[in-house]
Amino acid sequence: GAGVSQSPSNKVTEKGKDVELRCDPISGHTALYWYRQSLGQGLEFLIYFQGNSAPDKSGLPSDRFSAERTGGSVSTLTIQRTEQRDSAMYRCASSFRGTGELFFGEGSRLTVL
Amino acid sequence: ILNVEQSPQSLHVQEGDSTNFTCSFPSSNFYALHWYRWETAKSPEALFVMTLNGDEKKKGRISATLNTKEGYSYLYIKGSQPEDSATYLCASASGGSYIPTFGRGTSLIVHP
Numbered sequence: 089g090a091g092v093s094q095s096p097s098n099k100v101t102e103k104g105k106d107v108e109l110r111c112d113p114i115s116g117h118t119a120l121y122w123y124r125q126s127l128g129q130g131l132e133f134l135i136y137f138q139g140n141s142a143p144d145k146s147g148l149p150s151d152r153f154s155a156e157r158t159g160g161s162v163s164t165l166t167i168q169r170t171e172q173r174d175s176a177m178y179r180c181a182s183s184f185r186g187t188g189e190l191f192f193g194e195g196s197r198l199t200v201l
Numbered sequence: 202i203l204n205v206e207q208s209p210q211s212l213h214v215q216e217g218d219s220t221n222f223t224c225s226f227p228s229s230n231f232y233a234l235h236w237y238r239w240e241t242a243k244s245p246e247a248l249f250v251m252t253l254n255g256d257e258k259k260k261g262r263i264s265a266t267l268n269t270k271e272g273y274s275y276l277y278i279k280g281s282q283p284e285d286s287a288t289y290l291c292a293s294a295s296g297g298s299y300i301p302t303f304g305r306g307t308s309l310i311v312h313p
Contacts, residue, residue: 129305130304131303133302189247190301192244193244
């Protein structure tokens with residue numbers, strides 16, 4: 089595709105359920121980032137993948153959050169046992185290299201009831 | 202954790218005014234400084250990525266400068282137009298990490 093694709097665009101779930109958010113980066117981009125934007129907050133870093141290196145998980149807020157990137161391409165962010173405070177816009181971005189400009193997807197809006 | 206600060210938080214100007222915003226960031230182990238333009242209900246789009254001290258970048262009426270030794274960058278908009286209304290984000294990759302840390306942004310509103 090031409091840009092970074094995220095799905096679903098909107099997800100409403102009940103507290104305690106697990107959710108998966110998907111990101112399909114631009115082809116050839118080795119770096120992939122997940123950020124979270126909570127209401128009234130800026131972009132908060134969650135996790136970073138670079139090529140085949142071990143991901144930088146330093147931004148994940150709890151062990152309920154995990155992410156994987158299969159084959160160096162598509163990434164899935166999983167939130168287990170969702171809580172209302174997890175409600176936010178989750179944005180994925182990719183870049184050609186570690187210090188290159190980020191290309192953002194349209195985001196996945198998560199609402200936990 | 203890096204601390205990227207942007208000022209002012211918001212700015213209202215009249216069409217035709219020139220304006221500028223500030224981004225300050227930790228200067229140690231610097232890799233890159235990014236500027237993004239973020240329109241409401243859209244995704245952030247890159248304006249500039251700067252890596253060298255003294256870098257100056259320009260795109261149309263928008264330009265940016267970088268001082269890595271003192272840890273600040275300025276974004277300038279010359280002759281603001283209503284379509285320039287957006288939030289302008291800066292992000293710094295430094296401290297040994299390639300991961301851009303974002304500031305809270307400057308919200309610009311240009312009145313016709």
